[in-house]
Amino acid sequence: MSYSKQMLEALSSGDLAQATVYFNEALSQDLPEEKLQLADNLYQLGFLEEASTLFKDLLTLYPDEDSLKISLGEIAIEEDKLEEAFEWLEQIKPSSELYAQSLLTLADIYQMMEIPEVSEQKLKEAKKILPNEPLIDLALGELYFSTESYQNVITTYEMIKETYPTFESPIDLDERIGVSLSRIGEYEEAVTFLESAIKQSETVERLFQLALCYYQIKENERSIQLLTKVSEMNPEFNQVYYPLAQILFDEGRYDDALEVAEKGIHVNPYDVSVYHLASEASYQLNQKDQAKMYLEEVISLELDSDISKLKLAELLLKEEEYEEAIHLVSTLDILDQGEAYWYLAQAYNGLEEYEDAKKYYELAHPYMDIDADFLKDYGIFLREEGQLDKSKEVLQAYLTMVPDDLMIVTMLEE
Template structure:
């Protein structure tokens, strides 16, 4: 009995003979029975021969127009090709009483996510879930939807359901990892530990080690967290966030040399990660090396597209050293994009250069963004008092005392201003 052309076509792919494959595919399209064509279509779809798979599904649908399950892969292909009209056409052709309708709802959810309508996608997923409440694929789709929307609380029940099933087809989707991450992001660290430790028993993956290490650190179990992060580090797989967490854990354990080693290694491996440079600067400032602290901030400023945060942070150091002109020169570059914190630093710098009108201007600009900051309000009130702006000082001090009513010295000043 002659072998089906479909089988020969797949063998040609395995042998890397794409010309022969195309010839055999054309024969299969014409001569093979429909059930064999269907198998070939799904296999081609799986290995990335999308155009040929699409041809097969279209041919099968022409031959069997009421077999709407053939529309589902065609919808997915249309979405991937940004052919929204074609995707919507096939979706509209599937009746609600057809067995393929729940699958079409999943496809519709994908379409609406692509179009930027996540709320509509959620409606479609929920409708599918109502029709088939025990369907694992729909449960997974809902779990992933809520995870991607950062609604971890909503995702937890669906991942929990799947974790209990332990279906082999979901093994490579690492359901326990996802569930553990959801608990972690929700701040339920004890639950996260239980789930992630179970995941680690199933398979010792770097991602699981990393997530569990972060949870241990959150729980204050620094030694356990350090141990897992060091395991990943030895494999050369530690990401930037891992270096940050590991260095911070060492510093919390007062292991200064190890903390410094990890920071410097992290900067070397991730030379454009701003957070690592900030941690390096903080480290050297803490240990009284202001030259190095400044150098790391200047390095990060040199490559950041938006360097305002780093510039404001550097301004604190420069103000401490009374380098007022340097602060003015650096922050003046920010112009109208400057935040309230930047205006505050600039005001302090102008006070240092005795340019009080400009200091007043920047205190005023900082006020709306720092109206809840007691330290700023107190400083600004005292500045206004010195400048003879007693009415303004009164109102600023009134706000300050609402936040810090126990400050007796400022209460006395407030009474003086009220008289």
């Protein structure tokens, strides 16, 4: 039995010391083909240093064997020694039968270095050498997907499906096409491909992507069904809870929305948006203290306190707790923002401190001049203050956004 085989048996039994002895014997005494087989096995097992030693030893015997250089380049990549990988791969000349393979490996390196343009160039050069190799097209498709060039992804993968109908891709092409279509807003078409993908395999990620597409085309019940299935398949998949709770909220199912949001908080206690939704659902259920509690809790986590403070200030205004709202807004990290000024204006208006209210409405206006709710509120305030011309100007701007508000139309006609 060769020393190479004895080393592998020693590794299999966990005897690393004896394996080292056999490795040294194999290096000095085994036949080249035995060393090559051992090197390949060690590479697969993750013993990169020993595999590299064997490949280099063989290269001294066969200096023109480009497959050894590719193997050494791949090991260097695994060890994050990219300069060394370049040195091995660039020794392979265009006349070599393995030149295309070296280009593919170089493309991997450039992608790791976040230089996708050069990676694409290497893949296209390899494609010229091997025009009928779908794996190169697949590599291009994955490069495009990683760089968010979604139209190129769609074109590339549809070409693979049409040109190589029997090609067994390691990547589900329908899933990739479906996700890419969704990223460019083609949700209905995306549904077709993602439905095809889940017929092959119902993975959590596929079901989740499909559910989001159904939500975009307003098929909420189907979206709820799929998202619920995702949460049952993998309760730790924390991305599912916010969209599921939001859709339930949109459907007026506030109890269900709150239940889902609470599960989401349990799985990921740092998801600000889920706290906000739990608060909104609680408020709709007339659980006002609980609505405040969720916002106060997320503020205490200091994750994105200004947004949460503004949410709480909005709630306080609804409850006419004006002084509390003013105090809360005054603690914002960044006061110079439209919503903050608007909430202060509403609070002072509620306290009948009209000069302060006017000041903050004016400060808010440049930030909020495309917000219909603000324009309506500000226009009515100006009218009540007797500033009819200014009020008319603001309310006319509002009507360009909400032309069917009969109350405001009638008000301006008076």
